[in-house]
Amino acid sequence: MNFDLNEDHIMMRKMVRDFAEQECAPGAEDRDEKEEFPMELWKKCGELGLTGITFPEEYCGVGADYLSYAITVEELSRVDASLGVTISAHSSLCANPIYLFGTEEQKQKYLVPLVTGEKMGAFGLTEAMAGSDASGTRTTAVREGNEFIINGSKIFITNGYYADTYVITAQMDKSKGNRGIAAFILEKGMPGFTFGKKEKKMGIRSSATYELVFENVRIPAENLLGEEGQGFKIAMVTLDYGRIGIASQALGIAQGAYEQALKYSKERSQFGKTLSELEVIQFKLADMALQIEAARLLVYQACHMATEHRPVSKYSAMAKVHASETANMVATQAVQILGGYGYTRDYPVERMMRDAKITEIYEGTSEIQRIVIAANILKD
Amino acid sequence: MDIVVCLKQTFDTEAKIVLNSNGKIDGTGVNLIMNPYDEFAVEEALKLKEKFGGQVTLVSMGGERVTESLRTALAMGCDEAVLIQDPDLESPDEWVTAEVLAKAVSKIPYDIILAGRIAVDDGSGQVAIRLADALKIPSVNCIIKLEVEDGKAAATREIDGGTELIEVRLPAVLTAQKGLNIPRYPSMMGIMKAKKKEIKGMTLADLGIGAADLPRKMSITKFSLPSPRKGGIKISGEAADAAKELARILREEAKVI
Numbered sequence: 001m002n003f004d005l006n007e008d009h010i011m012m013r014k015m016v017r018d019f020a021e022q023e024c025a026p027g028a029e030d031r032d033e034k035e036e037f038p039m040e041l042w043k044k045c046g047e048l049g050l051t052g053i054t055f056p057e058e059y060c061g062v063g064a065d066y067l068s069y070a071i072t073v074e075e076l077s078r079v080d081a082s083l084g085v086t087i088s089a090h091s092s093l094c095a096n097p098i099y100l101f102g103t104e105e106q107k108q109k110y111l112v113p114l115v116t117g118e119k120m121g122a123f124g125l126t127e128a129m130a131g132s133d134a135s136g137t138r139t140t141a142v143r144e145g146n147e148f149i150i151n152g153s154k155i156f157i158t159n160g161y162y163a164d165t166y167v168i169t170a171q172m173d174k175s176k177g178n179r180g181i182a183a184f185i186l187e188k189g190m191p192g193f194t195f196g197k198k199e200k201k202m203g204i205r206s207s208a209t210y211e212l213v214f215e216n217v218r219i220p221a222e223n224l225l226g227e228e229g230q231g232f233k234i235a236m237v238t239l240d241y242g243r244i245g246i247a248s249q250a251l252g253i254a255q256g257a258y259e260q261a262l263k264y265s266k267e268r269s270q271f272g273k274t275l276s277e278l279e280v281i282q283f284k285l286a287d288m289a290l291q292i293e294a295a296r297l298l299v300y301q302a303c304h305m306a307t308e309h310r311p312v313s314k315y316s317a318m319a320k321v322h323a324s325e326t327a328n329m330v331a332t333q334a335v336q337i338l339g340g341y342g343y344t345r346d347y348p349v350e351r352m353m354r355d356a357k358i359t360e361i362y363e364g365t366s367e368i369q370r371i372v373i374a375a376n377i378l379k380d
Numbered sequence: 381m382d383i384v385v386c387l388k389q390t391f392d393t394e395a396k397i398v399l400n401s402n403g404k405i406d407g408t409g410v411n412l413i414m415n416p417y418d419e420f421a422v423e424e425a426l427k428l429k430e431k432f433g434g435q436v437t438l439v440s441m442g443g444e445r446v447t448e449s450l451r452t453a454l455a456m457g458c459d460e461a462v463l464i465q466d467p468d469l470e471s472p473d474e475w476v477t478a479e480v481l482a483k484a485v486s487k488i489p490y491d492i493i494l495a496g497r498i499a500v501d502d503g504s505g506q507v508a509i510r511l512a513d514a515l516k517i518p519s520v521n522c523i524i525k526l527e528v529e530d531g532k533a534a535a536t537r538e539i540d541g542g543t544e545l546i547e548v549r550l551p552a553v554l555t556a557q558k559g560l561n562i563p564r565y566p567s568m569m570g571i572m573k574a575k576k577k578e579i580k581g582m583t584l585a586d587l588g589i590g591a592a593d594l595p596r597k598m599s600i601t602k603f604s605l606p607s608p609r610k611g612g613i614k615i616s617g618e619a620a621d622a623a624k625e626l627a628r629i630l631r632e633e634a635k636v637i
Contacts, residue, residue, distance in 0.1 A: 007448070011455060011571050019565050049568030062568040072568075 005067075012068050016075040019048060025079035031206035032351050037162055038083050038206055046117015050076075050087055055099055059107055061115045066303035070248040074299075077252025078259075081355035082206035084252055088245030089158040090114065093363075094121025094167050097238045098185065101226040110165050110185055123242075124154035124168035124212050125235050132368050134169070134232055135178050139214060141170035148184060148224065150217040153196065156362070160210025161195045164188050167238075168212070169231045181231035185223045192217040203354035241306060242363050243316035247299045250323035250359035254295065257327075257334035257352040258288045264338050264347075281337060288330045295323040314376035321369035324359035331356040381432035381528070383425040384485050385458065386495040386508060387440045389449040390415045393500055399603055414449040417496025420556035423563040424526060425494050426457045432528070435459045437488050441469060441480060447579055455566030455574035462488070466584040468591040473598040478510030480594070483587040486515065490551055492533065497522045497555040512553035519553035520546050524560050 005013065024041055031038060045051055053069040055061025062068070069091065077084030095114040098106055113119040130136035139152025150170055157166075166186040173180035186193055196211030226234050262285060265275040275281045302315040331353040335342035342349045360366045391397070392411035400406040414422075425436045438453050438461040440446050450461040464484055472480070485493065493515075495508035505521075512519035524543065525536035528550070535546050535554055566574070584591065613629070615622045630637045 007451065008571055008575065010448075011452060011566065011574075012568065014452075015455075015565050015568075015571065047567065048565055049570075053568055062572055064568060064572060068568070 005071075008064070009067060009071060012064075013071050013075060015048070016050070016072050017078075019044070020075050020079045024076060024083055028080040028082075028206075029345065029348065029351065031080075031082065033205075033345070035200070035205045037208045038080070038086065039162065041083055042086060042120065042162075043117065045076075045083075045087060051090060051117035052095065052115025053091065055095060055111065055115045059099070059111050059115050065307040066244060067300055067307065070244055070251075070299055070303045073245050073248035074252040074255065077249040078256040080206070081249055081253050081352070082204045084249040085158055085204055085207050085246070085358075086120075088242070088249055089123060090121045090163070092242035092245040093123030093158075093238055094163070094165060096241055097123070097167050097183065097225060097234050098165075100237065101183070101230070101234050102185075103222070105222065106185060106225070114165055119164035120159055120162055121165045121167070122157055122159035122163035123238065124157050124166055126156050127152070127154055132365060134181065134235060137169060137171045137181055139168070139170040141172050141182055141184065143172075143221070144218075146221045147218045148221060150184065150186070150192075150214040150219060152214050154212040155197075156199065157210050157212050158207060158362070160208055160212055161198070162208050166212065167225060168214075169235055172228055176229065178232040179229050181235075182228045183225040183231040183234045184219060185225055186214075186217065186219060190217050190219065201358070203351070203356070203358055205354075239363055240313045240316055243320040243369075244299065244302050244306060244312075246359055246363045247295075247302065247316065247319040247323040250320070250327035250356065251292070251295050251299050253352050253356050253359065254288075254292050254323070254327040254330040257331040257349050257356075258285075258292055260347065260349050260352070261285065261288065261330075261334035261337040264341075275337065284333050284337060288333055291322075291326040291329060295319070295326040298322050314373055317364070317369040317372040317376070320359075320364070321366050321373070324356075324366060327356040327359050328353075381428055381434040381491045382489045383428055383434060383436045384488055384490040384493045385418070385421050385425045385436060385438050385453070386481060386485075386493065386511065387418045387422070387438050387449060387453060388415045388496070388499045388501075388507075389413070389440070389442055389446045390499055390501040397605065399605060403603055405603060412445055412448065414452055415496050415499045415501075417498055417500070417556055417558070419496075419563040420558065420560045421494035421496050422453045422456055422458060423561045424554075424556060425492075426564070427561065428492065428526075428528060429457070434491070435489075437462065437490075439481060439484050439488070440464070441472070441477060450579050451574050452566055454577045454579075455570040456564055457566075457570060458577075460577055461579045462582055463579055464582045464584075464587070468584055468594070471596075471600070472594070473596045474504050474506040474510055475597045476594045477507050478514050480584070480587065480589065481507065481511050482514035483589060484582060485511070487587075491531075492528070492550055493517075493553045495553065495555050497557050508553050508555045515551075515553070517551050517553060518548050519555070520548055521555040522557040523554050524557050526554065526560065 049062045052061040053064050057063045073084050073088050098111045114121045141148045141150050169181050169183050172182050192215040194213045196213045199209040268275045298319040302319040305312045305315045334349040335353050389412050392413050395410045398406045429436050436458040441464040498505040509519050520535045522537045523535040527534045531550050533548050536543050615625050
């Protein structure tokens with residue numbers, strides 16, 4: 001067992017960190033305040049190859065492993081969690097299901113421009129009546145000749161409106177429940193495909209979260225992803241891998257908040273000592289560092305399983321639940337250490353605390369993660 | 381157009397410098413980086429390559445860890461690298477470094493040689509210029525703009541209070557000043573490709589140099605750290621008196637006004 005990053009990973013971390021600190025951090029506060037989508041940064045991410053890390057070179061990808069991807073999302077999220085989730089949702093939730101389940105034609109047409117960053121991707125699973133329970137899916141798809149007709153809507157869609165390519169699920173046969181669901185690839189601009197409400201969120205405010213509306217959207221039959229009835233499975237496998245992205249995002253938020261608190265504790269003096277000299281603060285910092293290291297090991301282990309094509313579900317669920325709970329604990333304690341200043345928008349820990357919360361909710365709540373973990377450990 | 385870039389690995393500019401018991405700089409655990417001025421040289425070389433084609437070859441001298449900086453430059457887009465490593469190259473002076481680099485560079489085809497104007501660690505600023513001398517080609521230092529055409533380079537360099545434009549026939553050595561360009565980040569693809577590129581190791585024997593050929597012309601007698609910062613002075617009393625006292629200290633003791 002080797003806990004050291006290899007030369008490539010060290011270089012990747014340095015590159016993404018330099019990019020994040022020099023290009024992404026300076027405007028993060030402003031973008032959060034204005035709910036401004038990081039479109040310019042997205043383009044730069046594409047140029048640097050951050051939009052297609054795990055995909056093979058034959059599809060113009062970097063052909064790197066999941067650890068490279070996790071390090072990237074972690075480093076971006078360390079300064080701007082909104083940018084982190086933009087990359088994560090694009091890669092894990094849109095490009096990845098097309099890579100895993102798409103036909104060669106679909107990969108050439110949709111995966112390649114996603115991987116190069118020319119196009120952005122999004123994923124539509126959640127609906128008003130179908131959150132943790134996908135069987136409540138009301139969006140329908142009906143086959144008519146060489147086309148499918150899609151009707152319904154999706155909510156809370158990350159990268160909505162800005163994305164060009166959407167993987168969505170729709171019910172084809174209600175009597176079959178989850179086995180009646182199919183997945184489809186939609187393009188922005190298809191007649192009948194529009195965007196509804198933009199969510200005003202507590203955190204990750206510069207990431208875009210939109211409602212997708214489908215009114216008699218006619219899509220060619222070849223845009224069916226996988227087979228009819230396979231949609232639920234596609235969604236679940238997609239989320240199994242996707243959790244690595246969110247776990248990495250949470251890890252990055254935790255690391256960023258911890259570093260802010262550590263720095264502040266060495267500068268701020270009270271009672272004639274720096275905060276870092278006070279045992280009560282030292283214990284907080286120790287707990288933060290401890291949980292972050294544990295989360296990092298879980299995340300990197302899940303990456304190892306994914307790269308080796310071994311069952312990833314249990315590991316990605318464990319990584320996600322631990323990293324997201326760590327992010328919330330650490331960000332909350334970071335605000336506590338910064339005190340009144342931490343509660344203001346003059347310091348980034350306020351944003352980090354707001355950003356952290358969503359990691360316990362999206363791509364499967366912490367409660368769902370525990371169900372996934374339990375199902376995995378009880379089936380053996 | 382074939383380009384050689386001389387690259388040095390230096391301490392991270394944020395590294396804390398400590399002297400060991402022998403009074404030498406202690407490099408243990410220090411983060412090492414590509415000399416920031418050399419990054420400008422690498423970027424300029426890549427821009428020339430994009431415009432004119434050709435090969436960019438890195439040449440460096442130092443220990444095993446230099447490969448980290450060479451890999452970074454290869455990931456940025458340079459084509460190959462030469463690393464000169466030899467036990468007889470411990471603590472070289474600038475003359476030694478320039479002589480050895482000249483031997484290595486003369487084995488590589490080149491139209492332009494680029495380097496940083498200075499290394500941020502020892503700051504001597506001599507090696508690139510001495511290299512040009514050893515190769516008997518012209519050099520222009522501190523350039524902030526470069527245009528190449530018809531075997532000639534038009535280089536703009538900083539001078540006191542302005543700039544001067546120098547035209548020089550190639551091949552030549554040019555050293556990069558801050559402002560020449562903004563170095564690119566190595567891309568993910570570049571990082572993956574870098575490991576397939578060659579870093580050719582060379583010893584003094586490979587270059588046909590004997591240890592006796594390199595008598596040091598200088599030796600460093602002593603390193604010393606800056607004296608630790610003294611605490612501030614607190615001037616008490618009424619505002620008017622305190623201001624008077626402050627003015628007196630600034631004028632008579634600090635001699636800044």
